[in-house]
Amino acid sequence: MKISCRKKTAFNSRKEAIIIPVYKNIETLKTLTGKRIDDEIASIISSDYFNFEDKEIKSFYIEVKKKLKRIFLVSIPKDPEDSRFYLELGARFSKIVRQDRLTSFSIISFEDLYMEKKELSYTKSFIEGLFFGLYKYERYKGKKENFNFEEVEVITAFTRLKKYVDTEAENWNTAFENIYMARDLINTPAMDLTPEIFAGFIKEHESENFSVEVLDDKQIVERGLNLVKTVGMGSANPPRFVTIDYKGDPTTEKHVALVGKGVTFDSGGTNLKPTGSIETMKTDMSGAATVFAVAKLIRDVGMKINVKTYIPLVENTIGGCAYRPGDVLTSAEGKTIEVLNTDAEGRLILADALYTARLTDPEVIVDVATLTGACVVALGSHCAGLFSNRKFLAKNITDISDDLGEDIWELPMLKAYEKRIKSDIADLRNISKQKGEAGSTIAALFLKEFVDNWPWIHLDIAGPAYLEEEHPIFGKHASGFGVRLIYTFLEKYYKEQH
Incomplete structure (x- = not known):
């Protein structure tokens, strides 16, 4: 699985879908999403469609550059949780990835929402949870799933987070190659x-x-x-x-x-x-x-x-x-x-x-x-x-x-x-x-x-x-x-x- 990191807005993402974390009473994500998407999010989270339940995931479509883009809103707490929360959230999202056969998505980093410049583990934990959830054992299956997820793109405004992902992402892949081997x-x-x-x-x-x-x-x-x-x-x-x-x-x-x-x-x-x-x-x-x-x-x-x-x-x-x-x-x-x-x-x-x-x-x-x-x-x-x-x-x-x-x-x-x-x-x-x-x-x-x-x-x-x-x-x-x-x-x- 390729893991990349970009300093850009979600509006410019070329991936199949975009994950955008939100918490209750969030004011604006415009600098991370772009105005079009931010306006749509404001409308969605003020409606009955999104309830800010624990690890709630809801999706909608928006036209971006004459193409429909799928947006996933995920509910997170206003104050950062421990790593387990993001591991479980990533594992939960893996079910959607497999069910809807998504091959790539962009995600706005959790660190950007929390403005926590010291802690860099939230988005990593989400990706690790995704890795755990995407594992499959099909050696003895006559009919194989024939689906492979390809890429996560992390969107951030933090130079430090981008450097961290760029430096460590290959090791995360290597870790899960060996975890999959053990499994x-x-x-x-x-x-x-x-x-x-x-x-x-x-x-x-x-x-x-x-x-x-x-x-x-x-x-x-x-x-x-x-x-x-x-x-x-x-x-x-x-x-x-x-x-x-x-x-x-x-x-x-x-x-x-x-x-x-x-x-x-x-x-x-x-x-x-x-x-x-x-x-x-x-x-x-x-x-x-x-x-x-x-x-x-x-x-x-x-x-x-x-x-x-x-x-x-x-x-x-x-x-x-x-x-x-x-x-x-x-x-x-x-x-x-x-x-x-x-x-x-x-x-x-x-x-x-x-x-x-x-x-x-x-x-x-x-x-x-x-x-x-x-x-x-x-x-x-x-x-x-x-x-x-x-x-x-x-x-x-x-x-x-x-x-x-x-x-x-x-x-x-x-x-x-x-x-x-x-x-x-x-x-x-x-x-x-x-x-x-x-x-x-x-x-x-x-x-x-x-x-x-x-x-x-x-x-x-x-x-x-x-x-x-x-x-x-x-x-x-x-x-x-x-x-x-x-x-x-x-x-x-x-x-x-x-």
Whole structure:
């Protein structure tokens, strides 16, 4: 999608339609629209046709240079809202774009109406909401939609806003290319995204400063990644372990580590999931898709940062070779784990990956996983759970999430619960025997055992990664949640300044 910015009036727009934001008791937009359009707007908003309801969108036609031009009026509050408002407004307008098959439009920037010269995020958030709403997954459709939106033109009187859009617009496009990639991966059925296929897809994106190593099942055993091997050994599709090394700043060895849970299908193993829970388990690799998209986005925009990404890929299925409740496993670190439930497999493969990540002394480790149903029970499907062993990390990423409309909530890792993951016959057990209590916290405490004391963030995205009901920003099914969040967090706090 092309994003351009012009310092002109809406009257001179050559796009199919023009979006003009208005608020109640607005006086005039003449300097932005031109007198003809401004007079028509004054007539419309003083009639019963437009009511200034929340995010109301109404259209009319006006003759401009002997052609009918469609004008959309959108209702905004007189005082600026947070970014979520504009994200939701953009997502709502995307439905009109698709329904009416608009290929381009101009929009008068929200910043021009608010005269807020310091804040530049409103129009960007609207465009991001539009991006989220325009996503479609048609791989298995016999009849494709056969429609593509082409261009947004931002109209502004602010030189600073124009410079911002001109500088950043290509990065917004790149971000959503990678978000769409993540959503495609999450939406893909497990039969077409086995560990081998997924690893091969990642390998295809290798480049000079973006090296990809794929370990097959034999190499996984040789490297001592026993938990990855064990979780995957019940399936006819053997596991893979992917490491991506992005060198964006070769002048330093400092780097960050990303870890993503990649269970390409989770049957629950011997502790088989019931009907009602198993149908969407193709999405249990959402963490892997998210961190791969973040790493690739960082590469694509050329961010000056070094990132190592670790992606264990397995199918957790029933089979003659599948592991069982009661088995005792030895992790790559050497800690032994009593398996009480084979459906608590994500934390096992993450344990080996987190240990591997910490060996290279990263500045911070961020792991992403659809880890626990308990997190959905606690926070619902719109909010991810956040755990961290550093308060400042939790605050920093939470502040960013508010700005992006990607909701996270910090949950506790209570020291008193640590004894619940201690086993009588091994070092650890993979679940607590206190049924139904603090499932997300127990999982995080288990992971913490393999992070040691490295700065660490754990995001449990079991709720927002895949949405059964429509979200006001992310729509339905695979959401792409977390890509913007982690990218922005790393850009703000870990990018080298040169």
